[in-house]
Amino acid sequence: MKIGFIGTGSMGTVLIESFIRSGALQPSSVMASNRSRDKVERLAAQYPGLTAADSNKQVASACSTVFLCVRPLVFKTVIDEIKSCVKPDTTVISITSPVLLKHLESSLPCKVAKVIPSITNGVLSGAALCIYGERMSDQDRAALEWLVGMIGKPVRVSEQFTRVASDISSCGPAFLAYFVQKLVDAAVEVAGLPREEATRLAADMVLGTGKLLNEGGFTPETLRRRVAVPGGIIEAGLELMERELDTTFVRLLQATHAKYDEDVEKVEQQFYGQIVE
Incomplete structure (x- = not known):
């Protein structure tokens, strides 16, 4: 059984290296592709046995589980490329929040899920958010959470809370x-x-x-x-933070949510040609 990774940028590489380092995967179980083949070849040289695929289609055809580690606005292009290659029992996993389950399920004839990792998974720590499509069975979910659990703590969340949960765990x-x-x-x-x-x-x-x-x-x-001792040094510092940062974190999340909504809208337009409510 091979696990595939389409996209070996920052988070794709973190996932591959973490799964191998944790012992969850052997290099021989990993196949990866990337727009820039040099990156994949470097990974293959670093982890002998890892297969540097010639194309995204090769990954989709050969692997039972495929992680899509590309930017949101590249998803539609990649999905159109691989959808004829995946089988009904293939599991395709998105690691980006603005690409919704409905986008994946309406475009792919297979099982779909989302796993939102964190840079902390690179040291086998932190949470990894798990969101599942309707075609994922309890057994499928357990298998994916075992894999994710080797590099962090799998946490199931509803898709409606993906953004705010990601603000904490990933951002x-x-x-x-x-x-x-x-x-x-x-x-x-x-x-x-x-x-x-x-x-x-x-x-x-x-x-x-x-x-x-x-x-x-x-x-x-x-x-x-x-x-913080009452009247002490720490309390003096906390009082200043309370005054200066009163609304900072609310505004921080408002900013990330605004960018998320913008990205979702762009993804909707790519998948459907219009904004879908």
Whole structure:
């Protein structure tokens, strides 16, 4: 049984490398294609046994499960290319949120699902969102979640919550990294702490905080209350953040949702030639 990957950009490569590193897949079980063949050939050289396919059709014909790791506006072109090659028992998996299950199910004669990964899956951690089409049986879902579970925590979500869940699990690492970057910048500017040391301290802090929230029995609110002594230094900092960041995260999600709606509209136009409500 081969698992196929169409698209070996950033997330496609993360998935391939993570599945191999975790032991979920052997390189000989992986076939990949990419618009730029050089990228696939580099992966094949790095992981002997991995098959660098000559075309997307080859991947779709040879693999029982195919991950589509391409940009939203490329999906229609790729699907039109492979739809005659997939079999009814093939599972095609999208890793992008603006391409909806209805787009996939109306265009492909096979089982379809969505898995929204996170960069954290690259270190075999974090969540991976799982959304299933109607043709996926309970056995199909269990098999996919076993595979995904080797590189992270599979979390089933309704498609209507895909965007906001992705904001946390997939976009969140970038948002959190931005916060960490700004905290490090401030430590360097205000106190002259060497940047390397500040970065190391911040990274250890993020790791430890994650463990407290996952394993230590804390919620974000209880952790904040436990650390912040009334009238103390931390409370002074939190009061400033409360004033300055009051609506920041609401506006952040509004911005990501607006871009998502824009992308969905463009995808709708490609699949149907018009916007479908």
